[in-house]
Amino acid sequence: MPVTVTEQGNSLTAALSGEIDHHGARTVMNELGELIAARLPRHLVLDLSGVTFMDSSGIAVLLRALREMDRLGGSLRVTAIPTQARRVLDAAGVGRLITLD
Amino acid sequence: MKLELLDQTTIVFSSRSANEGFARAAAACFAARLDPTLDELADVKTAVSEAVTNAIVHAYPDRLGKVSMRLRLYAGGVMEVQIKDTGVGIPDVEKAREPLYTTGNEERSGMGFTIMESFMDSLKVRSAVGRGTTVTMRKRFSRRTGAAG
Numbered sequence: 001m002p003v004t005v006t007e008q009g010n011s012l013t014a015a016l017s018g019e020i021d022h023h024g025a026r027t028v029m030n031e032l033g034e035l036i037a038a039r040l041p042r043h044l045v046l047d048l049s050g051v052t053f054m055d056s057s058g059i060a061v062l063l064r065a066l067r068e069m070d071r072l073g074g075s076l077r078v079t080a081i082p083t084q085a086r087r088v089l090d091a092a093g094v095g096r097l098i099t100l101d
Numbered sequence: 102m103k104l105e106l107l108d109q110t111t112i113v114f115s116s117r118s119a120n121e122g123f124a125r126a127a128a129a130c131f132a133a134r135l136d137p138t139l140d141e142l143a144d145v146k147t148a149v150s151e152a153v154t155n156a157i158v159h160a161y162p163d164r165l166g167k168v169s170m171r172l173r174l175y176a177g178g179v180m181e182v183q184i185k186d187t188g189v190g191i192p193d194v195e196k197a198r199e200p201l202y203t204t205g206n207e208e209r210s211g212m213g214f215t216i217m218e219s220f221m222d223s224l225k226v227r228s229a230v231g232r233g234t235t236v237t238m239r240k241r242f243s244r245r246t247g248a249a250g
Binding site: 019021022023025026029053055056057059060063064083084087088091092093 | 118119121122125140143144146147150151154157158200207208209210211212213215216219220
């Protein structure tokens with residue numbers, strides 16, 4: 001599960017891709033965890049445009065990223081959310097916790 | 102109301118996480134015969150993913166077991182998905198269905214049943230401790246011109 005990273009000032013954008021289900025979630029979670037620990041970004045943007053499928057395992061990935069950014073005192077934003085992933089996030093009310101563009 | 106069964110299939114697979122994608126794809130292929138919209142197909146895939154993941158993560162916590170998925174197509178554009186395991190079972194189904202409730206680790210969000218409920222028209226969960234869990238979901242697809250049966 002590739003995570004592609006671009007950095008601009010104190011903002012880090014991580015583009016996720018592929019299917020984020022329980023099978024793939026651990027890899028994404030670990031890659032994101034390592035990324036945050038290594039770069040210590042002030043603002044983290046997760047770009048979901050390349051995500052072809054996401055279930056509740058993806059929610060766990062986003063919540064983990066949120067916790068890690070909270071610990072750093074930074075912010076998290078989720079952007080370019082495909083329709084299917086958006087419906088999953090909406091059903092779970094994730095917008096109350098995380099900024100969804 | 103009794104629905105007229107058009108066709109059915111049952112697929113049995115082991116509780117390996119790699120089979121989550123397989124189960125989603127198989128359910129979507131079978132559902133396609135009712136000519137659902139792409140959004141409706143995505144809904145079925147999402148619900149199947151949640152139910153199969155539950156079986157893989159919770160039903161067989163320390164061994165591989167069998168997960169069986171029965172797919173039924175009914176006249177009027179109705180699909181039924183039944184996911185069955187013979188694992189540890191759920192002691193309190195009502196509690197398990199509550200949003201955010203999970204017995205899993207931090208890789209789980211506790212939103213599986215909530216998503217199944219909101220993506221399908223109906224959700225039934227039967228479980229017996231030590232005997233296993235059966236999740237049955239139905240969804241009626243919007244009728245599009247030319248949709249078969």
